[in-house]
Amino acid sequence: MTMRIGVVTFPGSLDDGDAARAARIAGAEAVRLWHGDPDLHRVDAVVLPGGFSYGDYLRCGAIARFAPVMESIIDAARGGLPVLGICNGFQVLCEAHLLPGALTRNQHLHFRNRDQWLRVEATNTAWTNRFAPGQEILIPVKNGEGCFVADQRTLDQLEGEGRVIARYIRGNPNGSQRDIAGITNEAGNVVGIMPHPEHAVEALTGPSLDGLGFFTSVLRSLAGASADGQLAGGQQR
């Protein structure tokens, strides 16, 4: 059966269409979820896309975190539903305390869009299992507030538990601590990443096809989960 990947649209979401396209290219069915609707429509995984939810006013992701759909996503994520937050979605996950730390203003104070090299460091998550450990990938980064910060203890813990999923290499585009580009929760089902895998899924429009790995990873982990007779998180609701 085709896996259903939900893509949330908040007011001000911008890369929702791109995330849905990436899910389709990876072989999933993309299901659009609306911020005001708490029903997750039986999706097997959720992507919180990039953009400027609620204008990114106050703090990025701060207002989106209170959307009705987020209540359901927070519950489901705690139950194991794979959730990927990209850029603004990463910010929402931090604001919702599904991931530790915070994303703050880029150290150089500018919005920056460039093709960025990353090293994938954790391949045991729902969203990165298709990569090889240490694999170097090229995907676009574009943000104004992508500088990951957390206190030393949290950073050490993330490192110690192997929860830094990707690091910037050949240049840190925003000043993120320890070059962190993405992290995961303890269970490995919730992943936040600042650069945009959904913009690297087609030869015509992206700098590479490296982004596709995130979407094919979740399909594999879902397939594995059902083969093991486990419930995929989304089906618990």
Add this chain to the structure above:
Amino acid sequence: MTTQPETATSGAEAARGVPNQPPAAAAPITKPSGFAATDVLVNEFEEGPDTVQRAAATPDELQPHADLGLKDDEYTRIREILGRRPTASELAMYSIMWSEHCSYKSSKVHLREFVKKVPKNTRMLAGIGENAGVVQISEKIAVTFKVESHNHPSYVEPYQGAATGVGGIVRDILAMGARPVAVMDPLRFGAADHPDTARVLPGVVAGIGGYGNCLGLPNIGGEIVFDPCYQGNPLVNALSIGVLPVERLQKKEATGVGNVVVLLGARTGRDGIGGVSVLASATFDEEAEQRRPSVQVGDPFMEKLLIESCLELYDAGLVSGIQDLGGAGLTCALTETAAAAGTGMRVWLERVPLREASMSPTEILASESQERMLLIVTPENLDKVLAVAEKWGVWATAIGEVTAASADGSPGRLLITWNDHVVVDVPPGSLADDGPVYERPMREPSDLILLQADRAETLPRPANAEELRETVLRMIASPNLCDKTWVTEQYDRYVLGNTVLAQPEDSGVLRIDEETGLGVALSVDGNGRFARLDPYEGAKLALAEAYRNVAVTGAEPIAVTDCLNFGSPEDPAVMWQFAQAVNGLADGCQQLGTPVTGGNVSFYNQTGAAAIHPTPVVGVMGIFDDVTRRIPMGFPAPAKAGGDLLYLLGE
């Protein structure tokens, strides 16, 4: 203090009353803070607003028409049209609509060249005179694109000026029924090392990025040119392109007697009141600096919601007519929609949702608050329209209705009341279409002969390898030729996932249709120094450059938009440059077979008596049947490049 509603609900609620009910009690008038061109009008009458009745009774009252930029004879004409003196609100409306910016009074006679010389072309669905030109690119799909200036506001407040420039052009595209899909930004600044450039450039770039990125529109190209002539008058032009199914093309006509006039989007505040007349028609002398009009602040988030609501309304077939609110606010939208249809309109101004309750009717009519659209909808559809607005959390308010043309068949009248006071009663066409038209005197600039005599051949040439090396290094280091990454990195070029080529390419290329591979290429170019030497050839060269940039990607160039940035039209030398440039562009377009589909004229780009170089900026659009066949400008990667041959084409 006004109360903030949770969503559009309260706005919609308030509007649900059909526009015939008695208005609410009058709000007290208090003195607005800060300077506005309308101050002088608002505070004149303690007992209430200036009404038509009052105007008829006090024909000799002195009116500040000159302060509002109206010439004596223009004021006399207004009195003739109305058969009385205008009310304060009417006077403000005429001053706005008859300004150079809105009426094209100095350029109109020249712009006719574009229409006269328009090549035979079956692709154009809407052309000059519409919010933006529309070109059909396949059986089902059309695109609309246009470039516009926001020069003066961007000098006063670079971030907000540039941001609202993007917002304004995007609403033009939206008003045609299109989903905006990309932006471009041709820019001109003063000397790169001048301290004021350090204020203006970063602000402008951040503003364009801030607004465009937040709207989710990829930036696919532009220009950055430095020249001291732009020091006190930078040029901030913004281009947007949108895509629509052919049958979704929208009209601005306020047709259908009894149809409801709905204001959609942000609430109205004291933004840039008088901005049109003061900002667009005056130069930056000291006085203007002192009278610094309040600046418009953009809210791209609101614009994003406005875009989504409008597209949903179009797709549901709920809109009979639509017009964006640009620099001239409600005044322009009300008069243009009514004038285009020949109908009349009845508007209850107190229904307009306000940010500050103390705004006078004149201020409401003149406000340049951003992120607003005017819709004409049938009464049956009103509730559905309000529901869509509520879904997206934008205000929607029925503020008026379309009324019949006069019994004798002549166009209807625009009648506006404010708490039962009749503040406006005018023929809308007199504002929108019948503004003054000037044939300004023209004279070739007296220094042109000398300038042209100073030829490049007289410059010393590098005589040896060492000198050549130095010349090359100097050129690479020059701000006009150096890498532009500092700017382009601040713009999102990936969003929407259809950007095929963007920086550092000479054209932006977009995929338009994922299924068929249909695509477009776009380039904007201009060269003020060429145009200063020869405005006719300079305009042609700008066209040729943009045309070439599009053609070399493999696209077929099919349509043109332009932004004509010039000094004061009251200067005969500037007027001569303008006429020459228009002629050059019109001739060039005729020769190439690409029509000018729309554009914008920006006059009064000068500091004191010194005009900028005449700067026609030309945008060319081309199409691809199969966008995967686009040709990037770089050589292929070394692995694949072995044995490729290089050719030099042309003379």
Add this chain to the structure above:
Amino acid sequence: MARVVVDVMLKPEILDPQGQAVANALPRLGVTDVSSVRIGRRIEIDFAGEPDLDRAREIADKLLANPVIEDFDVRIVEDVAAEVA
């Protein structure tokens, strides 16, 4: 320790999209009695020696505020601990 605090707020007639977005979000937190929210900047300047109000005012005017759209207020906060917990 003493420091200078500069408060920068948008002029009242200028649109404040941030404040508006926050105000619109409050009902979802169950807060319905707020009539307006405006968001500005608070800038804390610590001087190496004595806090210098005139200096701070100049800095505010030239660097911290955009006088075209913002108003500012400069004051000395004697007891920092008391104002910000």
Add this chain to the structure above:
Amino acid sequence: MARVVVDVMLKPEILDPQGQAVANALPRLGVTDVSSVRIGRRIEIDFAGEPDLDRAREIADKLLANPVIEDFDVRIVEDVAAEVA
């Protein structure tokens, strides 16, 4: 009129690049005696009825500040005119 003011500042251990940028620009204005500049947010909340400090504190905690990186302070400003000219 009375209103509630919420000041939100980055925690001292969190780097403030914006404040840093201002501090770095000061010598160009001839100001050399500033030891630190920090930039935060000032949020003014007007209530429909009586200003409600507890309510404001709750809003600040849930929405206005991010406790991971920010501290906040909530207070009632009785005389608005006196604080911001």
